[in-house]
Amino acid sequence: METFRTGAGRPWGDHHGCCFCGTDRFFRPGYEANLIDAWLPALDGVVEKLKGGSKVADIGCGHGSSTVLMAGAFPESSFIGYDFHAPSIVTAREKAAQASVSANARFEVKAVKEIEEGGFDLVCMFDALHDMGDPVGAARAIRKSLSPGGTLMLVEPRAGDDLTDNLHLLGQIFYSASTLVCTPASRAQEVGLALGAQAGFKRLTAVLEEAGFSHVRLAVQSDTNMVIEARA
Structure with a gap:
């Protein structure tokens, strides 16, 4: 109640552990159904x-489900999952070991602006940018970490640009989660832009362009997510 009275926000790590597990369980089926067979092939030359x-x-990797899927499908590539929530990184490492992909997938506890490593051919963000306090600053840091010709794959909840486009069952679910978890998490961080889970393609494009990306396009959509390709 105090979070909503003050508008100060609630840090992601202050939630019960079931929130992190539930988030992974909510999004993972969509990744399993679409990531390897549909989303990555929709990006120019990435596969x-x-x-x-x-x-x-893989920034904001949470429990590492997306990272593990990609590492298993592309054993010749190397993957680093980053998240600022240390308990989630512990779980991600366990999942990587269980899937036998620890050889080409590692995980580190770092916020996006703390990442010093660069030269990435691909940077992925799955349902995470809207949770960040400074999504423009995060996207700017990602742009700088890309190798020449590198690609950002931004996966966000599927939403229309106008409120009326989102007045359906799935939109109600995303708005509810955004109100209770995503927006307070953003408010608890620097800037506190509170982008929200239903930002829409137009607003997300504006964020990426402000961060310095000159090529932004909607690559593909599933029933629940939109996949945006961005290049410097």
Whole structure:
């Protein structure tokens, strides 16, 4: 109640552990159904690079489900999962070991602006940018970490640009989660832009362009998510 009275926000790490597990369980089926067979192939030339061996960052990886899926599908590439929530990184490492992908997938506890490593051919963000206090600053840091010709794959909840476009069952679910978890998490961080889970393609494009990306396009959509390709 105090979070909503003050508008100060609630840090992601202050939630019960079931929130992190539940978030993974909510999104993972969509990743399993779409990531390897539909989303990555929709990006220009990315699958070919991954097959040959690329350096990939998965930022805001949570329990690592997306990272583990990609590492298993593309053993010639190396993957680093980053998240600022230490308990989630512990779980991600366990999942990688269980899936036998620890050889090409590692995980580190770091916020996006703290990442010093660069030269990434692909940077992925799955349902995470809207949770960040400074999404423009985060996207700007990602742009700088990309190798020449590198790609940002931004996966966000599927939403229309106008409120009326989102007045359906799935939209109600995303708005509810955004109100209770995503927006307070953003408010608890620097800037506190409170982008929200239903920002829409137009607003997300504005964020990426402000961060310095000159090529932004909607690559593909599933029933629940939109996949945006961005290049410097």
